[in-house]
Amino acid sequence: xxxxxxxxxxxxxxxxxxxxxxxxxxxxxxxxxxxxxxxxxxxxxxxxxxxxxxxxxxxxxxxxxxxxxxxxxxxxxxxxxxxxxxxxxxxxxxxxxxxxxxxxxxxxxxxxxxxxxxxxxxxxxxxxxxxxxxxxxxxxxxxxxxxxxxxxxxxxxxxxxxxxxxxxxxxxxxxxxxxxxxxxxxxxxxxxxxxxxxxxxxxxxxxxxxxxxxxxxxxxxxxxxxxxxxxxxxxxxxxxxxxxxxxxxxxxxxxxxxxxxxxxxxxxxxxxxxxxxxxxxxxxxxxxxxxxxxxxxxxxxxxxxxxxxxxxxxxxxxxxxxxxxxxxxxxxxxxxxxxxxxxxxxxxxxxxxxxxxxxxxxxxxxxxxxxxxxxxxxxxxxxxxxxxxxxxxxxxxxxx
Numbered sequence: 001x002x003x004x005x006x007x008x009x010x011x012x013x014x015x016x017x018x019x020x021x022x023x024x025x026x027x028x029x030x031x032x033x034x035x036x037x038x039x040x041x042x043x044x045x046x047x048x049x050x051x052x053x054x055x056x057x058x059x060x061x062x063x064x065x066x067x068x069x070x071x072x073x074x075x076x077x078x079x080x081x082x083x084x085x086x087x088x089x090x091x092x093x094x095x096x097x098x099x100x101x102x103x104x105x106x107x108x109x110x111x112x113x114x115x116x117x118x119x120x121x122x123x124x125x126x127x128x129x130x131x132x133x134x135x136x137x138x139x140x141x142x143x144x145x146x147x148x149x150x151x152x153x154x155x156x157x158x159x160x161x162x163x164x165x166x167x168x169x170x171x172x173x174x175x176x177x178x179x180x181x182x183x184x185x186x187x188x189x190x191x192x193x194x195x196x197x198x199x200x201x202x203x204x205x206x207x208x209x210x211x212x213x214x215x216x217x218x219x220x221x222x223x224x225x226x227x228x229x230x231x232x233x234x235x236x237x238x239x240x241x242x243x244x245x246x247x248x249x250x251x252x253x254x255x256x257x258x259x260x261x262x263x264x265x266x267x268x269x270x271x272x273x274x275x276x277x278x279x280x281x282x283x284x285x286x287x288x289x290x291x292x293x294x295x296x297x298x299x300x301x302x303x304x305x306x307x308x309x310x311x312x313x314x315x316x317x318x319x320x321x322x323x324x325x326x327x328x329x330x331x332x333x334x335x336x337x338x339x340x341x342x343x344x345x346x347x348x349x350x351x352x353x354x355x356x357x358x359x360x361x362x363x364x365x366x367x368x369x370x371x372x373x374x375x376x377x378x379x380x381x382x383x384x385x386x387x388x389x390x391x392x393x394x395x396x397x398x399x400x
Contacts, residue, residue, distance in 0.1 A: 016134060017126040023141045024119060026370065027054060030151055033169055036108045042101025043161055047154035047388065052084065052100045055111045057144040058118045059084035063091055064348060065140065066118065069133050070125045076117050077106075090347035138200050139348060145370040152274065152368045157388045160261050160272045167276030174273070175367055177283035178321040181221040183397065186306075186314040188213045193312045194338055195377040204352040205377045207340045211309040215399035218306050218314045221321045222329060222394045223297065226282030228289075229269070231297050232258060242299045247292025250385045260288035260387040285327040287392045291360045291384035294330040294393035305332035306396035308361045308379065315363075315376040325369065327392035328362040328380055335359035335381035359383055366390035 031039065031050050039051040048056075059080060066073045075081070083103055085094035095103065106114070125133065152168070159166055189212065195201035196208035231237075237257050240248050250256070261272040262280065269280040289297075298304050306314070308331040315323045336356050343353035359381040365374030368390050374380070382389060 013126045013129050016129060016137060017123060020122060020126065020137060020141060021119070023144050024115070027057065027144060027148055027151070028115075030148055034155065038155065038158070039108050040101060040104055041158045042098075043154070043158040044388075045098035046386070047157050048097075048100050048150065049103075050151050050155055051108055051111050052103065053147045053151045053154070055080065055084045055106075055114060056086055057140075057147050058111075058115045060143055061122055061137075061140050062118050063088075065125060065133065065136055066121050069130075069136075070121060073121055076114050080106075080114065088347050088350050090350060136348075139351075142200060142202070142373065143351075145373045148370055149366070149368045149373075153389050156261070156272070156274060165272055165277045168274040170275055172274035174275075174281070174284060175322070175326045177224075177281070178221040178285070178326070181219040181223075181395075182319075183217040183395075184220050184314065184317055184319055185399075186213065186216045186218045186310055186317070186396070188215045191309065191313040193309050193377070201377070202352060202379070203344050203349075204337070204341070204356075204379050207338060209339050211313075213310055213313060216306070216310055217397050217399060218310060218317075218320070219395040220319050222285040222327055222392045224282060225271075225280050225284055225286050227301075228259065228286040228297065229280070229282065231300055234300070236296060236300050239300075242296040244292060244295060244384075247290070247296060247384070250290070250292055256293070259286060259293070262288075285322065285392045287327045287366070287390045288387055289330075289391060289393070290387045291330045291382075293387075294391075295332075297393065298395055301395060303395040303397040305330055305393060307331055308333040308363055310396060311363045311394070312376055322364075323376070324365040324374055325371070326367055327364065327390055328366050328369075329364045329392055329394045331361045331363055332396075333361045335361050335379070355381065362389075362391055 031054060034050055040049050042049050062075060063081065067075065082093060083095050085091050126137070129137065155168055159168060190210050191213055192208055193211055194208035195205040236242060237251060243251065258269065262269055263272070264270070270277050271280045294305060311329065311331050314320060337353065341353070343349035344351065360383070362380040362382065363378070365378065382391070
């Protein structure tokens, strides 16, 4: 299992422990604004309670690091292996995902004690970590960062269903507007995409390989709320000619008429975000849209979604703005393995590979993504109907 590429070497135990503690502390800071009641609620089967996220990320370190690698380690509670496993079949049976909100016990305090006990044991393990342990720890930290983002999106969805529309963080700052988009010439011909070289990479980012790109242009910035409002006002949500068949059915079943978390108040559109319910800012990138909506908008605009190869090849273009850290950007690419893909060995091989069907790729990273987590080769993926993530779009077009 090579999660840290050759040449990087084993990080010194002290530095790795410091990074471990920093990531774990960030999870605690993210849950600090939440009450015990907030942390238990599960608003839909696709979301998980904040308390479960805290416990599951701890279970990961206990299951894949402490049990096999720390001599004499005794699990905090054997029942946690069943309660807090997510989808790792090789790691044993698990509690049903749609019923995670029913786990009222152990309570939040007990989960905090679980985290503290595992952190203390991890400090012992990381005194002199082997290369294998260091690689697994790095994977565990990246995994926890992913759950930090999910924790935010999941609690936002839960709070949006509260009639009081309580803010997660009243001081949450939105990104600055990136300005009017222009169309940039993208790299064409044979390009290389995927991750290679030193540093951490998820297995689905590899191997680096060649792709051929026909001439295309890509927007310098994501689509904005103002542009999306124009789509809405022109009847975009009511025109079946713009939509894929499954998307049109999903639109009807969900009664979609605007992005998720938008609602009308006194004739004006308001958007619910981490800072609470605010007027929709037309200059900011639209978010909380499904792939179906993004695809319909692109067709309405006379353009299309970029492929993930086009997006990655263009990500470093001069003038291309908000490539990372603002909003995830749907691509026109299905989530499939790269040529020559090989999943990691063992149970952690279930991390990415077995989901390479029925999903679409997003690129970039959002304002909810931990800083430094997502780079230009990072492949996020969700079903085409998913809306509760910070997902938007960037347009592309063919060049005749």
